[in-house]
Amino acid sequence: MANRHPDGDTPRSIPALLARNVKLHGGLPAYREKEFGIWQSWTWVQAAEEIRALALGMLSIGVERGDHVAIIGRNRPMHYWSMVAAQMCGAVPVPLYQDAVAEEMAYVLDHCGARFVVCGDQEQVDKVLEVEDRVPEIKHILYTDKRGMRKYDHSRMNALSDLQAEGRAGHYRYDAELDARMAELDYDSTCVMLYTSGTTGRPKGVVLSNRNIIETAKNSAAFDNLNALDEVLAYLPMAWVGDFIFSIGQAMWTGFCVNCPESPGTMMTDLREIGPTYFFAPPRVFETQLTNVMIRMEDAGRFKKGLFDRYMALARRVGPAILDGKPVGVLDRLNYALGGLLIYGPLKNTLGFSRIRVGYTAGEAIGPEIFEFYRSLGINLKQLYGQTEASVFITQQPDGQVRSDTVGVPSPGVEVRIGDSGEVYYRSPGTFVEYFKNAESTASTKDPEGWVATGDAGFFEDDTGHLRIIDRAKDVGKLSDGRLFAPKYVENKLKFYPAILEAVVFGAGRDRCTAFINIDLTAVGNWAERNNIAYASYQELAGHPQVYQMISEHVAEVNASVARDPMLSGCQVHRFLVLHKELDADDGELTRTRKVRRNIIAEKYADLIAALYDGRDSIYTETEVTYEDGRKGAIKATLRIADAVVAPEGRMAAE
Amino acid sequence: MKDMSEGYVTADGRQIGGVLMEMKNITLRFGGVVAIKDISFDIRDGEIRAIIGPNGAGKSSMLNVISGFYVPTEGEVWFKGVRRGPMKPYQVARLGVARTFQNIALFDGMTVLDNIMTGRLTRMKAGLLSQALWYGAAEREEIAHREKVERIIDFLEIQNIRKTPVGRLPYGLKKRVELARALAAEPKLLLLDEPMAGMNVEEKEDMSRFILDLNDEFGTTIVLIEHDMGVVMDLSDRVVVMDYGRKIGDGPPEEVRNNQDVIDAYLGVAHD
Numbered sequence: 001m002a003n004r005h006p007d008g009d010t011p012r013s014i015p016a017l018l019a020r021n022v023k024l025h026g027g028l029p030a031y032r033e034k035e036f037g038i039w040q041s042w043t044w045v046q047a048a049e050e051i052r053a054l055a056l057g058m059l060s061i062g063v064e065r066g067d068h069v070a071i072i073g074r075n076r077p078m079h080y081w082s083m084v085a086a087q088m089c090g091a092v093p094v095p096l097y098q099d100a101v102a103e104e105m106a107y108v109l110d111h112c113g114a115r116f117v118v119c120g121d122q123e124q125v126d127k128v129l130e131v132e133d134r135v136p137e138i139k140h141i142l143y144t145d146k147r148g149m150r151k152y153d154h155s156r157m158n159a160l161s162d163l164q165a166e167g168r169a170g171h172y173r174y175d176a177e178l179d180a181r182m183a184e185l186d187y188d189s190t191c192v193m194l195y196t197s198g199t200t201g202r203p204k205g206v207v208l209s210n211r212n213i214i215e216t217a218k219n220s221a222a223f224d225n226l227n228a229l230d231e232v233l234a235y236l237p238m239a240w241v242g243d244f245i246f247s248i249g250q251a252m253w254t255g256f257c258v259n260c261p262e263s264p265g266t267m268m269t270d271l272r273e274i275g276p277t278y279f280f281a282p283p284r285v286f287e288t289q290l291t292n293v294m295i296r297m298e299d300a301g302r303f304k305k306g307l308f309d310r311y312m313a314l315a316r317r318v319g320p321a322i323l324d325g326k327p328v329g330v331l332d333r334l335n336y337a338l339g340g341l342l343i344y345g346p347l348k349n350t351l352g353f354s355r356i357r358v359g360y361t362a363g364e365a366i367g368p369e370i371f372e373f374y375r376s377l378g379i380n381l382k383q384l385y386g387q388t389e390a391s392v393f394i395t396q397q398p399d400g401q402v403r404s405d406t407v408g409v410p411s412p413g414v415e416v417r418i419g420d421s422g423e424v425y426y427r428s429p430g431t432f433v434e435y436f437k438n439a440e441s442t443a444s445t446k447d448p449e450g451w452v453a454t455g456d457a458g459f460f461e462d463d464t465g466h467l468r469i470i471d472r473a474k475d476v477g478k479l480s481d482g483r484l485f486a487p488k489y490v491e492n493k494l495k496f497y498p499a500i501l502e503a504v505v506f507g508a509g510r511d512r513c514t515a516f517i518n519i520d521l522t523a524v525g526n527w528a529e530r531n532n533i534a535y536a537s538y539q540e541l542a543g544h545p546q547v548y549q550m551i552s553e554h555v556a557e558v559n560a561s562v563a564r565d566p567m568l569s570g571c572q573v574h575r576f577l578v579l580h581k582e583l584d585a586d587d588g589e590l591t592r593t594r595k596v597r598r599n600i601i602a603e604k605y606a607d608l609i610a611a612l613y614d615g616r617d618s619i620y621t622e623t624e625v626t627y628e629d630g631r632k633g634a635i636k637a638t639l640r641i642a643d644a645v646v647a648p649e650g651r652m653a654a655e
Numbered sequence: 656m657k658d659m660s661e662g663y664v665t666a667d668g669r670q671i672g673g674v675l676m677e678m679k680n681i682t683l684r685f686g687g688v689v690a691i692k693d694i695s696f697d698i699r700d701g702e703i704r705a706i707i708g709p710n711g712a713g714k715s716s717m718l719n720v721i722s723g724f725y726v727p728t729e730g731e732v733w734f735k736g737v738r739r740g741p742m743k744p745y746q747v748a749r750l751g752v753a754r755t756f757q758n759i760a761l762f763d764g765m766t767v768l769d770n771i772m773t774g775r776l777t778r779m780k781a782g783l784l785s786q787a788l789w790y791g792a793a794e795r796e797e798i799a800h801r802e803k804v805e806r807i808i809d810f811l812e813i814q815n816i817r818k819t820p821v822g823r824l825p826y827g828l829k830k831r832v833e834l835a836r837a838l839a840a841e842p843k844l845l846l847l848d849e850p851m852a853g854m855n856v857e858e859k860e861d862m863s864r865f866i867l868d869l870n871d872e873f874g875t876t877i878v879l880i881e882h883d884m885g886v887v888m889d890l891s892d893r894v895v896v897m898d899y900g901r902k903i904g905d906g907p908p909e910e911v912r913n914n915q916d917v918i919d920a921y922l923g924v925a926h927d
Contacts, residue, residue, distance in 0.1 A: 036805035037817065147810070148868045151668065265815025628857060 010218070013185035013210045015088045017252040022048045025228045025255040031077040034262035034270055042077060044255065050077075052178070054085035054160065056167030058116070059174040061140050061158075065090035065181065068112040068193065072096045072105070072128070073120025075234040075260045078144045078160055080247060082118045087191065090181040091116075094193045094205070095238040097592045098124060099585070101630055104203075106131035108195050112205055112436065113137045118160065121145035125157065187211040192248075193436055194241050196388050205436030206241075206388045215429035216391040217249035219412040223396065224358045228255035230277045231355070235260075235267050240593065241388040242362075246280055249391075271352035279359045283366035284594065286381070288522075289351055290370050291498050295526050311339035312376070319376030324400045344377045353379050360384050360396070362407075363593065365469075365488075367496030371404035383407050385469060389445065389452055390414070391430030395467045406466035407458075416467065422457040423473040457486075475598065477508035483570030485513070490562060490571045491596070497554045498523040499547075502583050504596055505573060506609055514612035515576040516605070517551055518583055524550075539580045539637055548642055551578060556645035563647035572646050575612050577619075580637035586626045608639065617641055662699060665892050666907075672700030674733075675844060675876050676721065681730035683716055683900075690716040691727070692900040698844070703870055703877045705887045705908075708897035709920065714880045715757060717897065718846050721878060722754050723747040748777045751843030755833045755850060757880075763822035767813060767832050768804065770821055774839025775800045807838050810872075811865055827858035831865070838869065845869075847879040851886055859883065863890055888912065896920070 011017045021030070021044045030047040032039050042050065063069065069086040071093055073079045083093035094112050096105060098120060105127055109117070115137050119125045125143055132138060141157045143149060149157070167174070191210045195203040220226075234247040247258045256278070261270040268289075297308055318332045328336075348354050359374070359381040366383065374381040384396035385407035394416060397408035410416045414428035427450045434442040446452045457476050458469040470476065471488040479485050487505040490513065494503040501520035507513035519542050528535060528544070535541040559572040583589040588600050602609060604623070611619040620638045627633065662672045676698040683691040690713045698704050698721075706714045719725040720732065723742045732739045734750065742750075753774070761770050779786075779800065781793035789797070808814055811831055816824060821832060830850060837845055850866065851859045863886055869875055881887050887894060888908040896904035896911055898920040904911045911917055 036802065036809055037814070038805075147872065148864070150871055263812065263814045266817075269815075629860065 010214070012187045012214070013087065013182070013189060014084055014191060014213070014248060014252050015182050015185060017214070018044075018048055018051065018084060021252065021255045028228055028255065029257045030251075030255070031080070031258050031260070032274075033077050033260040034266070034273075037262075039259075039273070041257075047077070047081065050164065051081045051084050051088070053164040053167040053171075054081055055088035055178055056171050056174045057160075057163030057165075058085055058089050058091070058167070059177055060166050060170050061116075061163070063089045063091050063116060065184075067091040067116060068094050068114045069116045069118060070094045070096055070109055070112065070114040071118045071238065072098050072124045073118070073144060073238070074098055074264065075236075075238055075243070075247070076120065076144060077258070077260055079118065079120065079238060080234075080258065082142075082160065083192065083248065086116075087185065088178060088182050090184060090189075092190045092193050094195070095244070096195065097237050097239045099237075100592065101586065101626075102127045102130045106134050108203060108205075109135045109138065111203075112193060115139045117141050119143045122148040125149065125152070185210065187214070190433070192244055194239060194244065194388055204438055204441060207433040207436050208241075208391055208430075209433050212391045212430045212432060213245065213249045214253065215413065216245060216393055217253035219429075220245070220393050220396075221250050221254045223398075223412055224278070226250060226254045226256060226278060226358070230254065230256035230357070231274055232256060232258055232278050232280075233261065233267075233271055233274055233276045234258050235264075235271075236280070236282075237592070241392055242280060242386075245392045246278075268352070272350065273352075275352055275355040277355050277357045279353070279356055281359070281361055282363045282593075283361050283370065284364070286361060286366065286370055286374060287498075290373055291520070291523050293347070293351070294498070295522070298526070298530065308343060311343040312373075314339055315344065315376035316372060319378060320372065320402075323375055323378055323380060324402070340378070348377055348379065353377070356380065358382070362386060364595070365492040366404060367492075368404040369496065375402065384411075385467065387454060389432045390426060390428060391432070393430060394424075394426045394428070394454070397466075401464070401466070403466070406461065406464070406468050408467065409465055410467075417451070418459060419453070421473065422459065422476070424454045424456050424458045424467070424469070425451045426454065427451050479507055479513075479570050480509055480511045481570070484568055485571060486568055487513075487571070487598070489568060490515070490558065490573065493558045493561060494554065494573075499527065499550060500554060502590075502596065504583075504598065504601055505571070506602065506612070507571065510613065512574045513571050514609070515555070515573045516601070516608070517555075517576055517578045519547060519551070519578060521582070538582065539635065542578045542580055543637070543640060548578060548640065551576070552642055552644060556647075559644060560647040573644050574646055575641055575643050577608060577612065577639050577641045580621075580639060581623060581625060581635055584625070586628065587624070611639075611641055665702075669701065669871075669892075671702045671892065674698070675700045675735065677733040678720070679731040679733065681717075681720055681727045681732070683713075683720060683725060684728045689900055691720065691897075693730075694895075694897070694900075694902045695730075696895050696902065696905055698876060698878060701870070701874050701876055702892040703866070703879070703890055705891035705894045706878065706880050706897060707882075707884075707887055707894060711899075712897040713900040714897055715848060717895075718754070718848055718878065718880055721844075722752055722846055745777060748840060751841075752846065753837040753840040753842035753844075754846035755830070755837050755848060757848040757852065759826075759829045759833055761821045761829060761833055761836070764820060766818050766820055767824070767835075768808070768817050770832055771804045771807060771835045771839050772800065774836035775803065777840060803841075804835075804839055807835050810838075810869070811835050827854050827862075830854065830858075830862065834862075834865065838873075838875075841873075842875060844876045844878065847877060847881075849880055849882065851881055851883055859886060866890060 011020050026045045027043050029041045030044040032041040069091050071079050071082055086093040096108055117128050125141055142160050144160050146159050187210050189210055191208050191213045193205045193207050195205050232246055236243045251258050259274045261267045314335055318328050318336055321328050356379055359379055362384045382397040382402050386392035386394045393411040394414055395408045396411050414426055416426045419425055431450055431452055455473050456469050457471055457473040458467055460467055471486040475487055477485045485507050490505045491503040494500050499520055500517055502518035504516040505513055533546055555573050555576055562572050563569050585592050607621055618638055618640050623635045625633050625635055664670055674697045679695050681691055681694045706717055708714050720727050726741045781796050785793040851862055870877055894908055894911045896917045903920055904914045904917040
């Protein structure tokens with residue numbers, strides 16, 4: 001590693017890192033993409049040629065220094081290349097969420113003043129054209145997939161492959177200019193601008209410099225010993241900071257290979273085929289995988305099921321200890337090895353985790369059983385805590401010190417402190433430069449000494465030095481009697497049940513807590529099938545008395561567990577209802593990263609909340625829903641409100 | 656109606672060519688039942704031609720005449736300037752005509768990929784022995800065909816179900832697979848019998864986009880029967896309207912929409 005990354009001569013931009021990778025790892029695969037059923041790959045030498053051709057093409061259509069180039073599309077090599085090509089031209093890449101509706105897109109495009117937009121396909125081009133009149137700066141639209149684009153105005157809309165051809169043909173004219181622009185890039189030039197998902201208010205453009213990205217990539221790669229032979233699967237939204245750090249930052253720093261799935265629907269198959277060595281997924285992905293495994297095991301024969309249960313019990317007992325290198329008896333070790341042959345190996349292969357060395361999860365709390373399940377199989381799944389403004393990394397768990405309820409110790413180079421109010425602050429080389437065109441927010445988030453408020457409340461454990469996050473600082477409130485109200489803490493406990501997809505707990509300023517529950521259609525549907533419960537729709541299943549019965553039991557268990565925590569015993573859920581529709585980002589109820597937007601939900605379902613508190617046992621409601629194409633419809637339903645079993649509080653005092 | 660002997664330009668600027676198929680005074684009888692009565696119309700190269708009409712109007716029969724499955728009792732079918740006589744199905748396929756069915760006709764136990772591969776059967780030339788041993792020509796041939804099929808899979812965005820048995824798929828996807836199989840034959844003329852029947856709004860939108868894209872991309876001439884008037888009016892360049900086996904309208908969608916006979920017969924007469 002030391003000779004590969006001579007610290008004295010660190011390349012100071014992504015294009016410079018690319019040039020270094022061509023020298024160091026030229027023949028190694030840099031990008032792969034499955035297309036037409038076959039994995040196509042590009043070595044670093046080939047990728048660099050493609051990227052340069054793109055950059056030359058961009059010069060030919062007039063990309064200027066400081067221009068913003070928006071990128072809207074799924075994870076494809078061409079889109080990653082566009083970002084690097086834009087950087088080469090001195091422009092700033094701005095990846096956007098591809099599933100954003102036109103309205104959200106218009107705001108961001110206008111805010112960053114994008115003059116050039118790279119679209120994945122016709123669908124994205126149409127969305128941009130739809131809002132074009134509100135975003136007058138757009139000069140040129142580029143696209144990857146030519147399908148359906150034949151009839152568009154090609155004087156200002158071109159395929160990226162055609163742009164590359166143009167760049168290659170015109171390289172005598174543009175070579176010198178491009179080299180000059182690349183030479184101007186340094187550690188303080190902007191590397192990328194990412195829009196935060198906007199849990200509150202309008203999205204903000206987070207400006208990250210080359211220093212932020214490269215220093216963070218360097219530190220985090222060293223932390224986990226990432227190297228040029230690692231493989232990642234790039235499947236998370238390109239607009240999300242994590243994907244930028246993993247698929248551009250760390251990939252460029254270490255020279256590992258970025259694999260792009262064929263389509264979103266084939267992600268699981270592609271994961272299995274690639275077998276990444278380094279993998280990141282939000283807890284949701286791990287949950288879904290585990291749910292699928294469990295559902296399929298339910299349907300397995302008695303022999304297989306028995307073998308599975310037996311060895312999973314063993315794995316739960318000794319697996320994590322073996323992974324952490326702790327002492328384990330010889331017999332158990334032998335038995336575990338046998339289990340690896342019979343169960344764990346094939347299972348990991350099915351999940352696509354055969355070769356995994358480091359796995360991370362973050363973004364939301366992960367259920368302890370889910371976390372333990374993967375670790376017991378010998379998958380080194382860890383947690384990290386981060387945010388866009390920090391170039392991801394704030395804290396992460398070192399190998400051998402992994403627990404489901406902490407987020408680890410401060411990452412290398414990061415300082416963390418807890419404010420008086422309990423809010424977590426950090427300062428690091430990855431700390432963002434500013435919010436674009438928003439000095440006021442920048443000032444209120446980052447103080448002159450560089451400390452950034454995370455907006456999360458948490459504390460360091462005395463004995464281990466690990467950070468624990470309890471909730472969003474602003475969501476942590478008080479009940480009317482002054483007791484602490486931490487909704488996310490309870491919601492997470494509820495969501496650990498496979499039947500519960502989403503939960504929203506209310507109670508700030510009230511005398512007790514209540515909750516909305518969203519059932520998980522896959523898990524509950526399967527459960528219904530096994531129990532001979534007929535249903536015709538999501539709504540009907542959600543309102544089924546037996547489903548209510550099951551949810552009631554879960555709530556009671558959560559209440560019992562909440563009651564044990566002296567600080568948070570006021571957060572027990574007294575009444576709840578099961579929502580008739582899934583909370584959806586298209587309806588504004590979740591962010592694009594699927595975080596609950598509390599205020600919007602509280603506003604939209606005010607009638608339901610009122611009913612939770614006034615003692616009624618059912619309520620009729622009509623809810624507006626937005627379809628994928630932007631049209632609106634309404635769902636009507638009568639919802640039942642159930643009382644939950646509440647555990648006696650203040651057990652601590654009694655004990 | 657405009658003079659269209661040399662083709663015409665559509666509202667969205669596509670150049671439509673000359674006559675690809677011409678139906679001259681077609682009559683089709685089953686015993687005493689007259690399914691089609693003296694109908695004439697033409698299908699032009701590169702156009703999307705819709706056939707609409709109330710239930711029992713004879714639309715599917717007409718499509719079967721076009722596909723060569725039914726031989727008209729009276730009248731002539733001209734295809735690419737040649738009068739067509741009675742034909743076997745494989746002869747029709749070789750002429751470059753493919754179709755999908757109103758009731759999906761796929762092999763349920765086979766994967767999506769294999770089903771689509773069957774669409775290429777008429778183009779496979781390797782001998783039985785070579786195929787059985789999967790050696791030499793057969794191997795090369797299969798790889799070439801597989802590539803074509805993969806492009807269609809990509810085109811119709813069904814990569815994620817490539818290896819799934821068709822029997823396990825929902826209805827909307829089966830329809831798409833059927834379209835994929837028809838496309839695999841690289842048809843000059845594609846016949847779609849109610850491609851959107853039983854689909855929800857989103858599936859219909861997807862299917863409409865595929866139909867427009869494949870017409871645009873491959874220049875495939877398309878004849879479709881459809882009940883959803885919105886879809887018909889948006890998609891097609893010209894519409895034939897049938898009622899009780901007769902043709903009561905023929906022309907561009909907006910013209911047909913305003914035709915009083917069509918409004919009376921198809922959309923219903925106001926009862927007041």
